[in-house]
Amino acid sequence: MMPVISLNQVEKRYVSGSVITEVLKGVTFSVLPGELVSIMGPSGAGKSTLLYILGCLAYPSAGQYKLDGVDVGTLPDVALSRLRNEKLGFVFQSFHLIPQYTALENVLLPTVYSKGSRKEKKQLTDRAKELLDLVGLSERYHYLPGELSGGQRQRVAIARALMNNPEVILADEPTGNLDSRQSVEIVALLRELNERGRTIILVTHDPEVGRQARRLITIRDGVIQSDEPCS
Ligand SMILES: Nc1ncnc2c1ncn2[C@@H]1O[C@H](COP(=O)(O)OP(=O)(O)OP(=O)(O)O)[C@@H](O)[C@H]1O
Ligand SMILES: [Mg+2]
Known part of the structure; x- marks a missing residue:
């Protein structure tokens, strides 16, 4: 099977003035389709x-990153955004929901640039509703983020990440703002999505959450320290 993600000696440094920060110092690993990986x-x-x-929100400073076999470093910005839109869904710790938009409108956000007929718009809305149903928010289509609990907001963010039917879901501390009961729910949802074939990579501080993955990569000071299956 061909890896969906493959990193070869990836480095990332930030330069501000005369200060250079080496953040990633030669990271190499690959991820096969359907894997559930946590990074701690x-x-x-x-x-x-x-x-x-x-x-694909930042380019490596050195080394190579291939997404679905495409060397990301060689792509111009526009092609990179397109690739990102097609293949990837993001879930962030702080949700990044738009407060004035309802749950449904937030889930529809990744499609705002798609022009289409009224029929196509209706299909997108139907899909957004299906996704909200999938994450258990059938009764909350028209609620604003401020009217939802933290766990519910995170579920809206996950539904939104699924809107473009991405191959890979990337989640940065998806349970970081949640209490333990809500964390368990979100992790169960991510596992379920993985069982349906989605590749998931999640960053977490919570060892309980980390253990729920099938593979755990630990990183320290910009290098991989271990990369093992979870028992
Ligand atoms: N845009 C930037 N410019 C300069 N340095 C940066 C930038 N972004 C991150 N860094 C530095 O890179 C290092 C790694 O940051 P990063 O956000 O990847 O850490 P992290 O492992 O996600 O930490 P946390 O668990 O706290 O979220 C930090 O020392 C940070 O200061
Ligand atoms: Mg971080």
């Missing part, structure tokens, strides 16, 4: 930076 490590280790690179 101390604060500042480079986990979010790694997820940004995986998410």
Whole structure:
């Protein structure tokens, strides 16, 4: 099977003035379609930076990142955004929902640039509703984020991440703002999505959450420290 994600000696450095910060120092691993991988490590280790690179939100400073066989570093910005839109869904710790938009409107956000007939718009709305049903929010289509609990908001964010039917879901601390009961729900939902074939990579501080994956990568100081199946 061909990896969906493959990193070869990826480095990332940030330069501000005369200060150079080496954040990733040669990271190599690959992920097969259908894997559920968690990434753990101390604060500042480079986990979010790694997820940004995986998410095509930042280019590596050196090394190679291939997404579905395409060398991301060789793509111009526009092609990169298109690839990102087609293949990837993001879930962030702080939800990034738009407060004035309802749950349904937030889920529809990834499609705002798709022009289409009224019929096509209706199909998109139907799909957004199906996704909200999938994450258990059938009764909440028209609620604003401020009227939802943290776990419900996170579920809206997950529904939104699924809207473009991405191959890979990238989640940065998806349970970071949730209490333990809500965390259990979100992890169960991610596992279920994985069982339906989605590749999922999630960054977490919570060992309980980390253990729920099938593979755990630990990173420290910008290098991979271990990469093992979870028991
Ligand atoms: N845009 C930037 N410019 C300069 N340095 C940065 C930038 N983004 C991140 N860094 C530095 O890179 C290092 C890794 O940051 P990163 O956000 O990847 O860590 P993390 O592992 O996600 O930490 P946390 O667990 O706290 O979220 C940090 O030392 C940070 O200061
Ligand atoms: Mg982080």
